[in-house]
Amino acid sequence: MTATQDAPSEQLEIGRDRRRKxxxxxxxxxxxxxxxxxxxxxxxxxxVRSPFAxxxxxxxxxxxxxxxxxVVTVVTGKDLGEEQGSLPNAWPITPxxxxxAHPPVAIDRATFAGEIVAVVVARSAAEARDAAELVDVDxxxxxxxxxxxxxANDTTLxxxxxxxxxxxxxxxxxxxxxxxxxxxxAIQKARDGDGIVIEREFxxxxxxxxxxxxxxxxxxxxxxxxTMWSATQIPHILRFLLAAVLGVxxxxxxxxxxxxxxxxxxxxxxxxxxxxxxxxxxxLGKPIKFTETRSESMMAAHHGRDQWQKLTLSxxxxxxxxxxxxxxxxxxxxxxxxxxxxxxxxxxxxFNAIYKFPAYHFSVQTVLTNKAWxxxxxxxxxxxxxxxxxxxxxxxxxxxGVDPLEIREKNWIKHxxxxxxxxxxxxxxSGNYEAATAKAKENFGYDELRAEQQQRxxxxxPVQLGIGVxxxxxxCGLAPSRVLGSLDxxxxxxxxxxxxxxxxxxxxxxTGASAHGQGHETAFSQIVADRLGVPFEDVEVLHGDTxxxxxxxxxxxxxxxxxxxxxxxxxxxxxxxxxKPIAAxxxxxxxxxxxxxxxxxxxxxxxxxxxxxxxxxxTFAAHNLPDGVEPSLDSDATYDPVNFNYPHGTHLCAMExxxxxxxxxxxxxxxxxDIGNVINPLIVAGQVHGGLVxxxxxxxxxxxVYDDNGTLVSASFVDxxxxxxxxxxxxxxxxTTTPALTNTLGTKGVGEAGTIASTPAVVNAVVDAIRKFGxxxxxxxxxPERVWKAxxxxxxxxxxxxxxxxxxDPASGDxxxxxxxxxxxx
Amino acid sequence: xxRIEVTVDGAKVSDExxxxxxxxxxxxxxxxxxxxxxxxxxxxxxxxxxxLDGRSVKSCNxxxxxxxxxxxxxxEGLAQDGELHPMQAAFHECHALQCGFCTPGMVMQSIDxxxxxxxxxxxxxxxxxxxxxxxxxxxxxxxxxxxTASGQEVNK
Ligand code: FES
Ligand code: FES
Numbered sequence: 016m017t018a019t020q021d022a023p024s025e026q027l028e029i030g031r032d033r034r035r036k037x038x039x040x041x042x043x044x045x046x047x048x049x050x051x052x053x054x055x056x057x058x059x060x061x062x063v064r065s066p067f068a069x070x071x072x073x074x075x076x077x078x079x080x081x082x083x084x085x086v087v088t089v090v091t092g093k094d095l096g097e098e099q100g101s102l103p104n105a106w107p108i109t110p111x112x113x114x115x116a117h118p119p120v121a122i123d124r125a126t127f128a129g130e131i132v133a134v135v136v137a138r139s140a141a142e143a144r145d146a147a148e149l150v151d152v153d154x155x156x157x158x159x160x161x162x163x164x165x166x167a168n169d170t171t172l173x174x175x176x177x178x179x180x181x182x183x184x185x186x187x188x189x190x191x192x193x194x195x196x197x198x199x200x201a202i203q204k205a206r207d208g209d210g211i212v213i214e215r216e217f218x219x220x221x222x223x224x225x226x227x228x229x230x231x232x233x234x235x236x237x238x239x240x241x242t243m244w245s246a247t248q249i250p251h252i253l254r255f256l257l258a259a260v261l262g263v264x265x266x267x268x269x270x271x272x273x274x275x276x277x278x279x280x281x282x283x284x285x286x287x288x289x290x291x292x293x294x295x296x297x298x299l300g301k302p303i304k305f306t307e308t309r310s311e312s313m314m315a316a317h318h319g320r321d322q323w324q325k326l327t328l329s330x331x332x333x334x335x336x337x338x339x340x341x342x343x344x345x346x347x348x349x350x351x352x353x354x355x356x357x358x359x360x361x362x363x364x365x366f367n368a369i370y371k372f373p374a375y376h377f378s379v380q381t382v383l384t385n386k387a388w389x390x391x392x393x394x395x396x397x398x399x400x401x402x403x404x405x406x407x408x409x410x411x412x413x414x415x416g417v418d419p420l421e422i423r424e425k426n427w428i429k430h431x432x433x434x435x436x437x438x439x440x441x442x443x444x445s446g447n448y449e450a451a452t453a454k455a456k457e458n459f460g461y462d463e464l465r466a467e468q469q470q471r472x473x474x475x476x477p478v479q480l481g482i483g484v485x486x487x488x489x490x491c492g493l494a495p496s497r498v499l500g501s502l503d504x505x506x507x508x509x510x511x512x513x514x515x516x517x518x519x520x521x522x523x524x525x526t527g528a529s530a531h532g533q534g535h536e537t538a539f540s541q542i543v544a545d546r547l548g549v550p551f552e553d554v555e556v557l558h559g560d561t562x563x564x565x566x567x568x569x570x571x572x573x574x575x576x577x578x579x580x581x582x583x584x585x586x587x588x589x590x591x592x593x594x595k596p597i598a599a600x601x602x603x604x605x606x607x608x609x610x611x612x613x614x615x616x617x618x619x620x621x622x623x624x625x626x627x628x629x630x631x632x633x634t635f636a637a638h639n640l641p642d643g644v645e646p647s648l649d650s651d652a653t654y655d656p657v658n659f660n661y662p663h664g665t666h667l668c669a670m671e672x673x674x675x676x677x678x679x680x681x682x683x684x685x686x687x688x689d690i691g692n693v694i695n696p697l698i699v700a701g702q703v704h705g706g707l708v709x710x711x712x713x714x715x716x717x718x719x720v721y722d723d724n725g726t727l728v729s730a731s732f733v734d735x736x737x738x739x740x741x742x743x744x745x746x747x748x749x750x751t752t753t754p755a756l757t758n759t760l761g762t763k764g765v766g767e768a769g770t771i772a773s774t775p776a777v778v779n780a781v782v783d784a785i786r787k788f789g790x791x792x793x794x795x796x797x798x799p800e801r802v803w804k805a806x807x808x809x810x811x812x813x814x815x816x817x818x819x820x821x822x823x824d825p826a827s828g829d830x831x832x833x834x835x836x837x838x839x840x841x
Numbered sequence: 842x843x844r845i846e847v848t849v850d851g852a853k854v855s856d857e858x859x860x861x862x863x864x865x866x867x868x869x870x871x872x873x874x875x876x877x878x879x880x881x882x883x884x885x886x887x888x889x890x891x892x893l894d895g896r897s898v899k900s901c902n903x904x905x906x907x908x909x910x911x912x913x914x915x916x917e918g919l920a921q922d923g924e925l926h927p928m929q930a931a932f933h934e935c936h937a938l939q940c941g942f943c944t945p946g947m948v949m950q951s952i953d954x955x956x957x958x959x960x961x962x963x964x965x966x967x968x969x970x971x972x973x974x975x976x977x978x979x980x981x982x983x984x985x986x987x988x989t990a991s992g993q994e995v996n997k
Contacts, residue, residue: 044876
């Protein structure tokens with residue numbers, strides 16, 4: 016055989032703005048949402064949920080509900096007993112972590128408003144809901160632990176039988192770890208000498224992930240294998256945990272995550288609803304569906320953030336930081352969720368951000384309360400950390416009266432210092448903070464906006480301008496397994512891929528990284544098309560079904576591309592290696608003389624060659640293969656990276672603050688992100704836009720608020736302010752490219768970057784606008800009321816041109832801080 | 842039960858429905874038109890937006906019986922002979938969707954927006970989409986898609 020086919024075009028797919036393959040079905044309504052699934056004889060579930068934050072369940076009368084039309088059965092936690100198992104907690108961060116048992120249906124005590132206390136099964140969802148109203152539950156209300164700080168003191172117990180609300184304390188100290196000096200000494204030295212100490216207390220309010228597709232689960236127990244469809248980010252982890260907890264063989268459970276309508280960490284969970292649907296389907300031997308309402312979702316799907324941060328930063332008078340001490344109290348809610356206990360620990364590695372801190376101490380106390388449980392939410396631990404440090408660096412600059420970018424430059428790791436081992440013990444492989452910052456400054460028009468700010472300050476303009484800076488980095492690509500293991504995380508972080516050359520010359524790609532909007536089908540096709548030299552259109556990416564993709568660790572923590580993408584590269588390379596001897600044999604050449612380029616196996620020094628598709632067909636036919644060669648061009652790879660990777664960026668934000676009303680308005684947002692090599696710039700830009708809005712929303716609008724009784728008062732889109740198109744602006748985004756050195760593709764994750772970086776940029780801008788009134792903090796979300804109060808508490812309502820007074824003295828440190836009126840939510 | 846006759850995506854259908862049945866339930870559960878989705882229970886998210894006699898409505902806010910004698914168009918009725926509607930094409934071109942859950946409602950609302958105002962400026966587009974929530978895209982590209990569909994120059 017000689018070459019008959021033209022080599023495919025040499026134009027590389029990687030780096031191209033490819034329109035997404037997945038759009039066609041999504042745009043035309045031919046989607047596969049879990050709630051679309053209807054099976055013959057399917058039953059429906061409705062949940063009866065506790066209206067109380069903490070209550071003893073004295074009795075449950077299900078008789079009336081059972082008599083309602085088309086009700087099949089009604090069960091309580093007692094009825095289910097052991098059969099329902101206990102929801103898994105996969106990240107016990109310390110050996111003595113305190114964690115209550117977590118039955119999916121509460122048995123004798125409800126521990127947050129929204130917890131499931133009984134389950135109705137009926138022939139239709141409407142009938143199940145109607146009957147749920149007839150379930151008569153007698154509660155005896157118990158005192159509820161609601162305020163995080165009070166709960167940390169065990170004032171009221173969320174679980175009286177545990178005797179404490181304190182779940183675990185996790186500590187990192189650079190002195191003990193040998194990565195730096197002793198923080199207390201550094202702080203003392205600054206206090207005693209003529210250094211500076213900045214102390215602040217920040218609140219990371221509770222947020223709701225608010226994915227647009229409510230969670231939904233369908234279980235079909237008929238046949239040999241139990242099949243679960245679920246709107247989940249983690250089909251593989253879910254399959255494993257369902258099997259482990261319910262005592263079913265893993266091979267008998269198939270989990271399918273079809274099209275999933277957003278997650279943001281909110282669907283990185285094994286939910287009570289999934290366990291209950293599975294248990295009831297097995298009990299009744301019938302397919303069952305449960306789809307939550309939006310208000311159920313807001314009450315009972317996990318929440319994010321919710322920390323108090325006590326931060327102490329010491330520096331020399333010239334702005335060189337000498338030490339940073341972080342003391343966190345983190346609200347876990349009523350139970351330790353799947354990885355919720357470990358979320359603040361992820362932050363431990365990021366509080367030092369891009370800086371060379373000589374001494375660092377981190378501690379977190381996790382606390383149980385009678386609220387919905389918390390877990391990963393876009394960025395998980397890293398937004399909280401970035402907020403803390405980026406606010407502190409800005410406060411340090413303000414204290415010294417220098418530009419916030421200048422103080423950063425003074426302390427950051429210089430371009431030529433990479434690779435760099437941080438005080439938190441991570442090795443950053445690459446980065447260039449100088450380049451990203453220079454570009455961002457220019458794109459933003461930094462100097463002009465600073466001039467305008469000055470002019471507005473001087474003229475006492477009622478609308479003041481603030482400029483916020485955030486130079487962030489994060490650790491993403493969640494893996495390496497060994498590191499996760501050293502932090503007591505229950506699983507690894509590898510990812511699996513299969514690449515199959517089909518007889519037609521098409522390529523079937525299977526990935527364990529299952530998407531929920533990120534565009535894997537497109538980006539992964541681009542990678543494989545380049546690697547194998549086949550057309551983009553010829554690659555088909557399959558995912559999200561444990562029968563099709565039996566191995567995987569799913570999608571979270573910006574790991575799909577950097578871990579899953581690298582697994583694909585390796586699997587594709589193995590296919591090429593397998594094909595080489597076959598091509599050599601067909602071309603009657605020595606394997607050593609075969610070179611593979613742009614989809615073609617050529618014989619060195621000749622024009623003889625074969626296209627990949629031709630080798631694939633010949634392998635399939637298997638008529639003429641070298642002796643002992645397997646007639647297959649399938650390969651698998653399981654990749655476990657050696658390191659995280661570290662995207663970074665400089666985000667700049669201009670906010671206008673109306674000092675008469677407290678209203679804030681975004682004027683401009685510019686960011687320059689560095690995520691190494693970019694596979695698809697279009698997709699990356701989309702991820703950045705979406706991430707920015709989520710981070711801005713934390714700064715300005717969103718907060719899960721509980722009242723004094725522990726009722727979630729922001730349990731709908733009326734009260735929980737997810738921003739609309741009218742609330743937001745168009746963004747100015749750009750990037751620099753410093754390739755990652757730890758993966759072949761040179762890429763870094765981007766999914767969480769916008770969210771992590773934008774929250775501090777916005778709050779820094781709001782504070783900057785009104786600092787002249789002596790304000791040094793505004794608590795999030797920066798509502799007009801809080802901003803107005805911040806201005807008027809410390810400035811007596813009279814605008815002044817005086818520079819903000821020093822605030823590092825603890826006695827005056829709280830002066831500019833807005834009082835919270837909704838104390839119960841703390 | 843009440844008998845209704847509705848034209849849905851060009852086909853006349855006749856059904857017995859419960860008076861309390863919502864139009865979105867009728868479309869999804871009775872007609873299998875699952876392209877239209879439900880994102881909230883407070884008429885805030887706009888995921889369920891369809892056209893009723895050519896004007897956008899939130900189908901979770903309309904009873905099936907109210908559609909009696911009227912014409913309903915859903916996302917599934919937009920593409921003709923395999924050709925995407927220009928608004929669908931613009932959403933694809935501008936990467937105005939990620940998970941795609943809000944997309945059917947966004948597309949339907951955007952079409953209605955241009956019916957009213959064929960050349961809206963950015964602020965008018967943002968105002969016009971205020972009733973539709975998207976959690977993924979940050980709206981930036983959705984605004985660009987509407988500009989593109991209206992034949993206007995689009996800044997990146
Ligand atoms: S489902 Fe109709 S507006 Fe949300
Ligand atoms: S694309 Fe996911 S909600 Fe809009």
